Amino acid sequence: MSIFKPSKIARSIYEIDGETLQQAGIKGIILDWTNTITTKNAETITDLMKDWLNNMQSRYGIKVIIVSNSKPPMHGHGQIHEIPALFEAGKPKKKAFLAALNLLGTRSNETAVIGNGIITDLWGGNRLGMYTIFISSSWAKPRILGVVKRLFVKVLRV
16 A cells, blocks of 8 residues: 555645755656646646746756656647656556656656656656655546545545
8 A cells, every 4th residue: 555655745736845855865856747737738837837847957956857648738749848758658657757767867766756646656656666746636627536536645644
């Protein structure tokens, strides 16, 4: 059961602080796209998100990559605002995470996975020994799957 437990839970990506990540030895971040750094079906990221990403890289020296199972937005197949991006990645397969580590130039124990997927992000990152942060997205519309996911997360918090 601990393979599904995140290292940290946040309501929003903006709660995640670069200084805290640095103290945890994090040098790279693997980010999910949909409902983590964008809303569903978004073609681009907001200015606020651009600032957060730039801050991670320039102020804290933490490298960032987007790894998503969704299709790429119209104008961002290999990069989103100068950030490397792997779309249709096949998470939670190890191959997707290993490709991201290779592009980041980091080891698994110095890389964080930030996302809203229990299987795709948490399990995928945890089984490679990565620091995982679960985003409990406020953007997701309530669905039966969302209800089950929230119950599952409550069990993990205990």
